[in-house]
Amino acid sequence: MAFQLGASLLEACVLALLEREDTYGYILTQNIRSVIEISESTLYPVLRRLQKEECLSTYDMPCQGRNRRYYQITPTGLERLEHYRMDWTEYKNKVDLVLSGGKEHECK
Amino acid sequence: MNASDFLRRLDAQLERLPVAERESALSYYRDYFADAGMENEQKVLEELGSPERLGEEIVNDYYLKNGMTPPPAPERRGMPLAVKIILWIFLGPIGFALLAALFAVLLGLAAIPVVLILAGGLYCMGSIIVMFFHLPTGTMTLGLGFVAAGLGLLLFVPVKALVLVTCRWVSDVFRRLTRKGGSVQ
Numbered sequence: 001m002a003f004q005l006g007a008s009l010l011e012a013c014v015l016a017l018l019e020r021e022d023t024y025g026y027i028l029t030q031n032i033r034s035v036i037e038i039s040e041s042t043l044y045p046v047l048r049r050l051q052k053e054e055c056l057s058t059y060d061m062p063c064q065g066r067n068r069r070y071y072q073i074t075p076t077g078l079e080r081l082e083h084y085r086m087d088w089t090e091y092k093n094k095v096d097l098v099l100s101g102g103k104e105h106e107c108k
Numbered sequence: 109m110n111a112s113d114f115l116r117r118l119d120a121q122l123e124r125l126p127v128a129e130r131e132s133a134l135s136y137y138r139d140y141f142a143d144a145g146m147e148n149e150q151k152v153l154e155e156l157g158s159p160e161r162l163g164e165e166i167v168n169d170y171y172l173k174n175g176m177t178p179p180p181a182p183e184r185r186g187m188p189l190a191v192k193i194i195l196w197i198f199l200g201p202i203g204f205a206l207l208a209a210l211f212a213v214l215l216g217l218a219a220i221p222v223v224l225i226l227a228g229g230l231y232c233m234g235s236i237i238v239m240f241f242h243l244p245t246g247t248m249t250l251g252l253g254f255v256a257a258g259l260g261l262l263l264f265v266p267v268k269a270l271v272l273v274t275c276r277w278v279s280d281v282f283r284r285l286t287r288k289g290g291s292v293q
Contacts, residue, residue, distance in 0.1 A: 024139065039156070
């Protein structure tokens, strides 16, 4: 695959997944990896950033004798996600215009 | 390398971070390994790559995002390079001599079953001739031949195992030494 997810798109994907349900780092990574190739280490800085910017919060759930950290989207996060969705639609349309609609403008 | 090695090395890299950041990163990856499960540990380790590089990324991410410059990475093992070089120069020949001695011993050990089998075989073959001259001695020779060959065959498996284990141990030690003696990646 020639294209890579930039940092903003990754943030958007994380927020979108958290919008559906709270989850923890490992599952989040595996879910994204099922669609796009990212390294197992890619998500940590993204999650940390989103947490700092208060787009998500964390809570611990006891599980098999240890605590598992769950991530949860915040209202700020939901807002950010909406922005990303609009940006993405715009971006997608522009790229489509160039990639597929460009034939009419070819120079002879 | 296993998960706890990875986490230990990552921890060393993250010393430059404030305590909260460091704990957060470590617990994330500790949880990650735990959630991935033992069966996926190697796969995750491969994907994560070098803990030093990951630590560097995390540290850079933290400092640069806050508009600060990150402090330099900790030196592996805290030994200055000059000392490492001197140690290598002095211990190198000794290590090499020890290695040569070890292999000589291994070769000697390995020779035992081989020689026993060969000798046993020769005895058995020769015993036929001896039997023409003196039957009892011939049969004894045959018997000895079988004993020798049998002993050799018995010893073959454990000696081979010993040799393989020693070779693997040596390459393991060597790899660990060259890793520690190298510079930070």
